[in-house]
Amino acid sequence: MNKKWSESSDREMLEALVNKAEQLGRTPVSTECKASTETCPGACVIVRRFGTWNEALDLAGLPLNRTRTEKGKRPYASHDLPIEERLLRNCAVFGCWHWLGGLDSGGYGQIDFDGRKANTHRIAYEVWVGKIEPGMHIHHKCEVRACINPGHLEVVTPLEHAKRHKELRNNAKLSAQ
Numbered sequence: 001m002n003k004k005w006s007e008s009s010d011r012e013m014l015e016a017l018v019n020k021a022e023q024l025g026r027t028p029v030s031t032e033c034k035a036s037t038e039t040c041p042g043a044c045v046i047v048r049r050f051g052t053w054n055e056a057l058d059l060a061g062l063p064l065n066r067t068r069t070e071k072g073k074r075p076y077a078s079h080d081l082p083i084e085e086r087l088l089r090n091c092a093v094f095g096c097w098h099w100l101g102g103l104d105s106g107g108y109g110q111i112d113f114d115g116r117k118a119n120t121h122r123i124a125y126e127v128w129v130g131k132i133e134p135g136m137h138i139h140h141k142c143e144v145r146a147c148i149n150p151g152h153l154e155v156v157t158p159l160e161h162a163k164r165h166k167e168l169r170n171n172a173k174l175s176a177q
């Protein structure tokens with residue numbers, strides 16, 4: 001006959017959760033405690049007592065499980081991840097780091113960040129190199145607009161930028177001759 005967990009104290013239930021976590025070597029997920037056993041209350045007993053599974057984990061002092069991505073949602077679409085992670089998860093990391101998500105009309109990578117649409121190469125520069133002063137441009141030394149490899153990005157004034165592109169056009173003309 002199983003212990004009557006519903007009659008146990010909060011403390012006993014939380015201690016049982018901690019014991020379970022020690023056995024597993026990590027925070028248990030609710031599906032691992034479907035039914036009550038001698039040593040661990042079932043998830044439904046826990047939820048009835050503490051409101052939610054995570055609330056109980058929190059009270060027990062256990063680190064919360066990472067929230068699972070919603071069904072059908074690609075992991076890199078999750079806005080909960082740090083911006084570095086969101087960038088790296090969605091590009092190929094060798095040579096040019098080609099942004100694999102959406103592009104704007106100019107062919108530059110686009111991402112929703114901080115409540116606005118931002119260009120991924122500019123965000124990448126700020127994440128891995130440093131702040132871009134207002135009015136400054138980011139030039140792709142590799143000439144690949146969807147690239148977010150910080151090593152291929154260069155901060156330039158609008159004037160310098162226009163000059164770079166003029167040079168590139170001239171070089172292209174020369175090599176085409």
Ligand SMILES: [Zn+2]
Pocket residue numbers: 095096097142143144147148149152
């Ligand atoms: Zn590149």
Ligand SMILES: [Zn+2]
Pocket residue numbers: 138139140161164165
């Ligand atoms: Zn440029």
